[in-house]
Amino acid sequence: MxxxxxxxxxxxxxxxxxxxxxxxxxxxxxxxxxxxxxxxxxxxxxxxxxxxxxxxxxxxxxxxxxxxxxxxxxxxxxxxxxxxxxxxxxxxxxxxxxxxxxxxxxxxxxxxxxxxxxxxxxxxxxxxxxxxxxxxxxxxxxxxxxxxxxxxxxxxxxxxxxxxxxxxxxxxxxxxxxxxxxxxxxxxxxxxxxxxxxxxxxxxxxxxxxxEPTAARPQPETPRCPEGYKPAADGGRCVDVDECAEASDLCTGEGEQCVNLDGRYECRCAQDFVEEDGVCVNTSICLLCEHMKCEKVSGVYRCECKEGYRVSPKNPTECEQECHQRECPAICNSNEALEKKDMQQCYCPEGYIVDLGHGSATCYDIDECKSQKFCDHECENLPGGFRCVCREGYRLQGIDKCVRLHQGGEEEEEEESASGSPPDLASTPVSLQPAAVPSYIKTGSVLGIAVFVVLCLALLVCVVKRSLRRCASLNLNSLKHPDIDIFYLQQITTETYKRLSFDKQFKNDSQRV
Incomplete structure (x- = not known):
């Protein structure tokens, strides 16, 4: 070799x-x-x-x-x-x-x-x-x-x-x-x-x-095994004790796993877990954070976002834009050609709609309380969302339902009365609800509606122009009945009267001849 x-x-x-x-x-x-x-x-x-x-x-x-x-x-x-x-x-x-x-x-x-x-x-x-x-x-x-x-x-x-x-x-x-x-x-x-x-x-x-020569001969006596070992089935040697396989109550902490070693065992942290202060902590989420920021809160690692963003409630590893006002600038993909046409791709937080114009993009809050009836009683619009408020004597159940409170502490669903004035609103505010954006409020829908209105106006203009042309070319003689004479009125002066009299006399003389 x-x-x-x-x-x-x-x-x-x-x-x-x-x-x-x-x-x-x-x-x-x-x-x-x-x-x-x-x-x-x-x-x-x-x-x-x-x-x-x-x-x-x-x-x-x-x-x-x-x-x-x-x-x-x-x-x-x-x-x-x-x-x-x-x-x-x-x-x-x-x-x-x-x-x-x-x-x-x-x-x-x-x-x-x-x-x-x-x-x-x-x-x-x-x-x-x-x-x-x-x-x-x-x-x-x-x-x-x-x-x-x-x-x-x-x-x-x-x-x-x-x-x-x-x-x-x-x-x-x-x-x-x-x-x-x-x-x-x-x-x-x-x-x-x-x-x-x-x-x-x-x-x-x-x-x-x-x-040694004596060691060359087999020894029939059973070996004495140290701790963590036991005699093999043949009785001539010691084998390791697999504590992890023989005992199920070892390494039961979160993220721990039992590892068998030579003569002993150890409790170690499983993959994606690290040991901190003697406890295995899951760190796998930190490798997935969109903004590469991860902090430990109450012993659990969580993703964090840069200023102006918040962790998405739909995905704990993603960040979304945050806005606490009625309007805020939109986040747009940089594209100079589209910016000149006011057609750049821009995004707004949930509960806002983007408005493009003059090379800028702004997110405006959607008033959910005007677009649809989300609440049993009263709806209060908030930046990026809304909240439901119940009248006095009622309690909010879930996010939009109001139930009546009785003296005995029981609750029942509200039954609307056909008469009487509505009671006052309860003074206790309820929690903020996420914006429920109507499905039809989309940028594409707004553009489609605008195009439709322009086409309708163009069609109306064409109809009006065509009607005016037809009226201008109308000939009254074509409407004359064979048995009907049409007379035109004319202002008569002294000269006109003399001329008409002369014309009439000349006409009569011609007929006699």
Whole structure:
């Protein structure tokens, strides 16, 4: 088997730094190492394990980052050379510039997805311990970085069942003697790549351990198991007690889950929960907040909005415009071409209607009390909504119904009387109701109505013009009956009378001739 050169470097590192200790955890190609280090040491540690400091230039690893990090400050590589991610209690994560010589709580390394390994496949009841070449114990991990050693053993057993090395895939010992001495406990034969033992010791059946001659013979006596373990069915070994499976009353707090460990168990916070003051708190909503603002109120995280907005009652992760007056400016999508035509897309809070004109957009309150009858008794219009008010002797039930109050404290629905004047209004105000906007009050409806009115006016103008033309061309002679003479009146003067008399005499003389 021919292993790559980095494996030889791993061997030297292991011999040099085996005394060091720390904690590591990985998800995908991202690994979190918890050990005090300055920027130079952190960058060197990542390179020596065939990785590099994580670059936070995309949201690709944000999910893994939230799962891995513990409260503290950790090195990574940002736009500036020495950048750190600061994690406080809860879901608050921020980037900070740190002097490179500062010692932080750990660092984040990123590896190629093809170079990391998954968990070692082992039989039921066995325990697997993982340790990196730089001395980190890898715990609660989904993946493992190159050069990780995995030791598989039975609980309480003196010798391991097997040993494995991560080199893109798991290699089981003994492997070539040039790398970690083949994984052997004592010696390695470079010719055959097998483990060797000194005189008076025998090679264990795991092919890597050397045992005393007496230990080579099976011991019939039942082992004494430490706390958290119990004798196996064969009576020759100890196996871990799975407290989480055997007891259902463990880790019953909200957001808690039981995790079985070697010889013990722990109560940990489930995904999307973080531990605060010993309690698991749900933080998943903070990743969905529209304005990226999240605050804890009475132990529960809630989204908050920027000034001028409020959390939508329909969706706790969204923000909507807030207005407490009869009119306020609308929120519009920027579009210069549409603005010149007064056709930009603008939005108003619920209970308001937008009015576009002269390059501006204004939200006006809708008077729900005028448009429809929402209340049994009286309706009071308010900015963005309305409220119902009952007369004296009545009590509001729900949002719009008034019920009569009797002396005995009983209530009954109001029965309207055909006569008599209405009683006075009750002085006790009722709660504000959200605006019930009529379905027909929409911007498109208003535009449609306006177009319809213009068309009607145009049609009326055409009809009037046509009628006037017909009257102007009317000929009275066409209305004359054959037996009816039409006479025209004319003012008679002395000259006119003489002329008419002469014309008449001339006409009579002509007829005689």
């Amino acid at each position: 021919n292993l790559a050169t980095p494996a030889l470097i791993f061997c030297a590192l292991f011999l040099q730094e085996a005394a060091a200790s720390g904690r590591a955890s990985c998800s995908g190609g991202l690994c979190f190492f918890q050990r005090s280090a300055d920027f130079e040491v952190a960058e060197k540690a990542c390179k020596e394990s065939d990785g590099q400091l994580m670059r936070l230039d995309s949201g690709e690893h944000v999910g893994a980052l939230n799962r891995l990090l513990r409260p503290g400050r950790f090195w990574l590589r940002g736009r500036a050379n020495c950048t750190a991610v600061s994690v406080e209690s809860g879901p608050l994560v921020s980037l900070e510039l740190e002097p490179c010589r500062n010692t932080l709580d750990g660092f984040l390394c990123l590896y190629e997805s093809s170079s990391v390994c998954g968990a070692v496949q082992s039989s039921g009841g066995t325990l697997v311990m993982y340790r990196t070449v730089t001395g980190f114990d890898v715990l609660e991990s989904e993946t493992f970085p190159p050069g990780t050693l995995a030791l598989v053993r039975q609980p309480g057993a003196r010798y391991p069942d097997s040993k494995h090395l991560c080199m893109s895939t798991w290699l089981q010992s003994p492997w070539p003697c040039e790398v970690f001495q083949g994984g052997c406990d004592h010696g390695c034969n470079k010719t055959s790549n097998t483990c060797t033992c000194p005189d008076a010791r025998a090679l264990h059946r795991n092919n890597i351990s050397c045992m």
